Amino acid sequence: MTGGSLFPACSPTRLLLPGQNLLYKIKLEGVQQADADRLQNLYQQKPNNRFPIPKLAIYQLGQYFYKPDALKRELQDERTRYDSLILKAGRDSVAVGKLLIKRERHTRRHQLALSEGNALMRLGEAPVVYDSTLTERTTEQLSTFLKSQGFFRSSVSARDAVKDRRVTVTYKVTENQPFRYTQLDYDIADSAVAKVVLENQKQALIHKGDQYSEEAIGLERARLEKLLKNAGYYDFRQQYITLEADTSYAPGTVRLRTLIANPGPGQQHQIYTIRHVSFLTDAGAIRFGVRRDTLVRDSIYFLAYKHRFSTKVLNQRVEVRPGSVYSLNNTQTTQRQLADLDMFRFNTVSYQKVAGDSASGLHRLDAVVNASPQKKFQETTELGGTVVANLPGPFGNFRLKARNVFGGAEVLEIGLRAGLEGQFPLVAPSEESKFSTSRTTQLGANLSLVLPQFLVPWRTNRFLTRYNPKTRISTSFTYVDRPEYTRTNLEASYDYIWQRNVFQQYVVTVQNISLVNSRLDQEYRNALLKLPNNAALLRSFGSLLIPSANATSYYNSNDFNQTRDARSFRATAELGGVGRRIYTRPGSTDNSGTEAETTVGGVLVLDYARFNADFRRYHKLTSQSYFVWRLNGGLAHALTPTRLTAEDGTSTSPYIIPYDKYFFGGGGTSLRAWRPRRLGPGSYTSVLTKEGVVQLDSRGKPIQDENVEQPGELLLEGSAEYRFPLYDYLDGALFTDFGNVWSLQKNDPRPGAQFDPGRFYKEFAVSSGIGFRFDFTFLIIRLDIATKIYDPTAVDGDEWAINRFAIWRKKDKPWQNTPTLNVGIGYPF
Numbered sequence: 001m002t003g004g005s006l007f008p009a010c011s012p013t014r015l016l017l018p019g020q021n022l023l024y025k026i027k028l029e030g031v032q033q034a035d036a037d038r039l040q041n042l043y044q045q046k047p048n049n050r051f052p053i054p055k056l057a058i059y060q061l062g063q064y065f066y067k068p069d070a071l072k073r074e075l076q077d078e079r080t081r082y083d084s085l086i087l088k089a090g091r092d093s094v095a096v097g098k099l100l101i102k103r104e105r106h107t108r109r110h111q112l113a114l115s116e117g118n119a120l121m122r123l124g125e126a127p128v129v130y131d132s133t134l135t136e137r138t139t140e141q142l143s144t145f146l147k148s149q150g151f152f153r154s155s156v157s158a159r160d161a162v163k164d165r166r167v168t169v170t171y172k173v174t175e176n177q178p179f180r181y182t183q184l185d186y187d188i189a190d191s192a193v194a195k196v197v198l199e200n201q202k203q204a205l206i207h208k209g210d211q212y213s214e215e216a217i218g219l220e221r222a223r224l225e226k227l228l229k230n231a232g233y234y235d236f237r238q239q240y241i242t243l244e245a246d247t248s249y250a251p252g253t254v255r256l257r258t259l260i261a262n263p264g265p266g267q268q269h270q271i272y273t274i275r276h277v278s279f280l281t282d283a284g285a286i287r288f289g290v291r292r293d294t295l296v297r298d299s300i301y302f303l304a305y306k307h308r309f310s311t312k313v314l315n316q317r318v319e320v321r322p323g324s325v326y327s328l329n330n331t332q333t334t335q336r337q338l339a340d341l342d343m344f345r346f347n348t349v350s351y352q353k354v355a356g357d358s359a360s361g362l363h364r365l366d367a368v369v370n371a372s373p374q375k376k377f378q379e380t381t382e383l384g385g386t387v388v389a390n391l392p393g394p395f396g397n398f399r400l401k402a403r404n405v406f407g408g409a410e411v412l413e414i415g416l417r418a419g420l421e422g423q424f425p426l427v428a429p430s431e432e433s434k435f436s437t438s439r440t441t442q443l444g445a446n447l448s449l450v451l452p453q454f455l456v457p458w459r460t461n462r463f464l465t466r467y468n469p470k471t472r473i474s475t476s477f478t479y480v481d482r483p484e485y486t487r488t489n490l491e492a493s494y495d496y497i498w499q500r501n502v503f504q505q506y507v508v509t510v511q512n513i514s515l516v517n518s519r520l521d522q523e524y525r526n527a528l529l530k531l532p533n534n535a536a537l538l539r540s541f542g543s544l545l546i547p548s549a550n551a552t553s554y555y556n557s558n559d560f561n562q563t564r565d566a567r568s569f570r571a572t573a574e575l576g577g578v579g580r581r582i583y584t585r586p587g588s589t590d591n592s593g594t595e596a597e598t599t600v601g602g603v604l605v606l607d608y609a610r611f612n613a614d615f616r617r618y619h620k621l622t623s624q625s626y627f628v629w630r631l632n633g634g635l636a637h638a639l640t641p642t643r644l645t646a647e648d649g650t651s652t653s654p655y656i657i658p659y660d661k662y663f664f665g666g667g668g669t670s671l672r673a674w675r676p677r678r679l680g681p682g683s684y685t686s687v688l689t690k691e692g693v694v695q696l697d698s699r700g701k702p703i704q705d706e707n708v709e710q711p712g713e714l715l716l717e718g719s720a721e722y723r724f725p726l727y728d729y730l731d732g733a734l735f736t737d738f739g740n741v742w743s744l745q746k747n748d749p750r751p752g753a754q755f756d757p758g759r760f761y762k763e764f765a766v767s768s769g770i771g772f773r774f775d776f777t778f779l780i781i782r783l784d785i786a787t788k789i790y791d792p793t794a795v796d797g798d799e800w801a802i803n804r805f806a807i808w809r810k811k812d813k814p815w816q817n818t819p820t821l822n823v824g825i826g827y828p829f
Contacts, residue, residue, distance in 0.1 A: 012048075012056055013165040015063065015127050023047050023130040024166035030173040034146060039173075041622075042141040044134040048125045052724060052734055055125040062120025075110040079103070123727040130167040135160065142171060150178035150212030150254075152247060179212045179247060183255040189262045190269050196231045197224065197260070212254050217243045224260070232271035232325035234351065234365060235263070272326040275354055275364040276301065279318065281309050283347075283370035299323075308373070309343065310408040313452055316465045317341065320349060320367045333466060338371060340468040340499075341409050341452055347371040376403050384825070393439055395419030411450040418443050441481040448474035454496055470497040484524035485541060490515045507552040514546040515603070516658070545603045546658050548576035550610075558618055561777065562628075562827055565620035570613070576661070577607030578639070598642065608657035610636040612715075616829055624725040630829045634663045634715040637744055655745060662711035663741050665765070668822035669829060670717060671737040672786035673767030674706075675820070680741040681712040683752035683763045683792045701795050703814050712741025714755050716764075719829060723773070733771035735784070735828075738764050740792065763792040769819070773827070784822040791817075 013022050024047055028036060048056040082103035089095040116122050139158045146154040153176040160169045184206065188194035205220045221241045228236045240263070246255040262268055280292070281304045292303040297311045299322045317337040319330040331349045338347045347370065354364040382397040396419065402412040420439045454460055455471040472495040480487045493512040499505050518541040520528075528538055551573055558566035584598045584605050598605060612634035619627040638655035666674030687702040688695045695703045717739025726732045740763050742755035752763075769786030788801035798804060798815055806816040 012127065014060060016129065016165060021130045021162055021165050021167045023128040023169065025168045027168065027170040028173065029170060030175065033175055033178060034149060034151065034173070039142055039145065042138060042145060044138045044141065045128060045131055048128050052722065052732065053726070055123075056127055057124070059117070059121050059124030059126055062118050062122075062124060066118050066121060068114060071110055071114050075107060075114070078106045078110060082106070119727075130160070130169075132160070135169055139171065142173065146173070146175070148214040150180070151175050152179050152212075153177075177252050179252050179254045181206060181208050181210050181212065181256055182250070182253040184208060185255070185257045186260075187257060188260040190260070192271075193228060193233070193260055193269055196228060197258075200227055203227075206256065212245065217245075217256075220258075224258075226328060228269070229326075229328035230330075232273070232327070233269050234272040234326045234363075236269055240269075270363045272353075272363045272365050274320060274322055274324050274326060275366055277318065277320055277322050277367045277369070278303060279314060279369040279371070280304070281307070281314070281371055282373060284372045308404060308407065313341075313409045314338075316453070318369065319466070320369070326351070326365055334369065336502075337465060337468065338369075342411060343374060343403055343409050344371040345374050374403055377401070378403075391421075391439055393420040395421070395442075405449075409452045413446075413448045413450070415446040416444070438483055441479075443479040444477065446474065446476035448472055454498075464498075467498040467500065471495070472497060483521065485518050485520045487516070487518040487541070503555055503557045505554045507554070509548075509550045512546075512548045512550070514544075514548075516544040516546065516660075518542060541659070543603045544658055545600055545605050546576055547605070548574055549578075550574035561775070561780070562618060562626075563620075564618065566618045568614075568616040568618075572610075572612045574610040574661075575608075576610070576658070577605050580605045580607050580640075604642075606642060606656060606658055607639040608636060608661055609639060610634070610657075610661055612663075624731075626723045627720070628723065628829070629718065629720040631718045632715065632739075633717075635744075636661055636663060636713050654747075657713075659711065662713065663715035664709065664711060665715065665717060665739060665741045668782075668784065668824045671739055671765055671767050672735070672769060672784050672822050672828070673737070673788040673820050674765070677709045677711075678706055679739075679765055680710045680793060681750065681753040682740060682742045682755065682760070684710075684750040685752070685793050685795055686710070687795070697814055698812060699815070701797070701815070704793070704795055704798075710741065712753075713744040714742040716740065716742075716760075721771075721828070726772075729775050731773040731775055733773065733784075734768075735771060735786075736766065736768045736789075737786070738766045740765050764790070765792055766790040771828075780826050782822070782824045782827065784824075784828065785819050786822065787819045788817050 012024070016022060023045055026040075026043060026047060028039060031039060048054075050056070082099055086096055086099050086103075089099060117126075135158050139156050142156045143154065146156070155174045157172045158169060159172070160167050186194065186197065188197060203223065205223055206216055210216070221238050221243065224241055225236060225238045240261045242259040242261070244257045244259065246257070247253065249255055277299070278301045281302060282292075285305060287305050290305060292305055293307065295302045295307060295311055297315045300315055300318060302311045302314065317334065319327075319333045319337070321330075324330070334349055335347055338344060350368050350370065351365040352368070354362070354366060357364050378401040380397075380399045380401075382395075384395055396417065398416045400414045402414075404410065405412045419442050421442060449472070451471040451473075452469075453471065454464065454469045460469075472493070474495070475490075475492045477491075478489045491512065491514040494510045496508045496510065497505065520538075520541055525538070528541075552570065554570045556566070556568040558564050558568060580598060584600050612632075614630070614632045616630045617628065621627055636657055638657050641653040641655050643651060643653050664677035665671055665679030667676030670676075671679055685702070686705040686708050688705040697703050717737070719735060719737045721733050721735040723731060723733045740760075742760065742763075743750065743753040744755060746754075748754055766789040767786045768789055769784055771782060771784040773783075774781040787805060791799055791801040794801060795815075801817040804815055804817040806813075806818055809816045809818040
């Protein structure tokens, strides 16, 4: 039997018909000053995508399995089978309806396969057959774009070269020097309009010395229109504005003249003022034969069949005021501020010219604000599952939102959550231990009231309203039940929230009080006592009172699905337990007279300072591909030492903070090749012991223990990810993560855990991997497969983990580096 290949050779030209050639590559030459990316986006025909996956090869593989005749037979069989079932259903309309839906779904799937190929073919790309007419059209598009950017003396040519039926197209651009503005003139017939324009010249988007740009001219026309509308010119339109460019004076120069025409011969543009403002709070509602009741506040008429909303709150949100000059900006601000209340499904501001004004020479408008209320109650239920530590776990969330609870546009939110989740053991389990990979029970509830204003003991003015001020009063309770411990957290918070603009938000938590209580299993307690930082860990699982205040600044120019070229920055500063000696008192002293821990009613209070900053950059490469990166850093430390007494009676005074305030590395939103909270600190190597004896592998090296959580006080980490489309709702990603956590304790008992400015850069852990994102628009499910590249915490000689890579880890080779699977909802960053 003669050996052969399972599949035919996947030559890129195998599927071409006689006379056809494959567009293989496009080159762009001569671009020095113009935007090359924008020029490339104008290509009318592009080669098959070869990175990060060879889409033509995938299409050819799918075509090998493509059997259209069989698909046609299956389609006909499906239709015949369902026609028979529909006939048998007779007059049963419900059954017939279900069968029709099923028939449509099945036949649509077959028709899709017939028209676009099987799943592999749709994942790939059909060969791009070279079309010389599209090359000519591209040349025209490139030339037009260059001239629109001021390269009036530019030229574009194209040449194609064919080799082995593969075409390489080269576009040669000769830019020459771009034209620049040397003179800016204005010709405005209306002197009042001219005064407004000239007084605001500093905001102009075109300046002397700038390169000519048709885009900039279009933006300047839009700016002038908005400027004049904000000055009261209600009827003004862009059609009155003309920008004339003259290039005949000197080589490479442009004289730009801005002309603003009057509405007609002998006519001038008119400034309009607001006469009346009416606010309908139940727009769209109809009560036949019943008139709306009217309330007046600050000369604004509030109309409703039944007044449910505080006119004081609504009045603060209305920027369109009687007697004021018409302003487009005030109109848009009013709509935005009303939308921010989350009380109305939609709102509009419309204007009507006052009848009879034209005859009397007046120019007035009546404004009507129409707002349609949202449902008072909104319920959301989420059911799902997670996979952690190779164990699936269900979870459920229930949220109830009640609007306008007390008539002042307040929002009351109630949340309940419950779930089972797989969990790695917190410490290394012994052979007899009951602590191994297990499921934990998590229960929680929260209650919050959001007020649409700052709740302060003095009167606030309307100026603050444009920043969408809110006061949030909230409380929550969390219960966690694990084999090692049971832990509860009761928390209350008082927050002020406001927005500088649509991208920037601030949150100031005036006071947050958290009461933590835990009950430890005795075996787990004994295991903690064996760890280097046992005293701090034990106290973190005791009774803690954590009073704190914090402030957060958050900027995000992206949207929910992260589809923009954008930036995101979040910075949070927090102080906890400040001045604890003022409101606490020392506990009892021991026989030696040593002062015990500082408590309130027997509950320990810790003080600390914590800062965290996170910057993210989203580069949009094409309409569906992105390069994104993230830098994240944090610092946490106690303000004063806390005296701790260990179970053996010894006393120490370490700088400790609440366990939840430490930083951790590893997990689905950090370094994805490490288990959550298991990375670091520094180059400290946690080794597996049994009855105090270090366990060795078959090589004679200590076995690394990757089960112990590793808290740190300093965090430095980052990620870079390339995101690209694969097929329909499936996207792919290639990523690299790096970072670590370190200790800031001078006497930390973990060797290599301390941060050292001369060594820390050598202790960055690195991991890489591939990911898949199932983008359902309203929900993104993420699968990431990551492997360690460099592990500074590995035993000596094993730091380059990539050299120990294996798909499956064998029990007799515990040093092998196997991939880690992370399943999550949403993007990692």
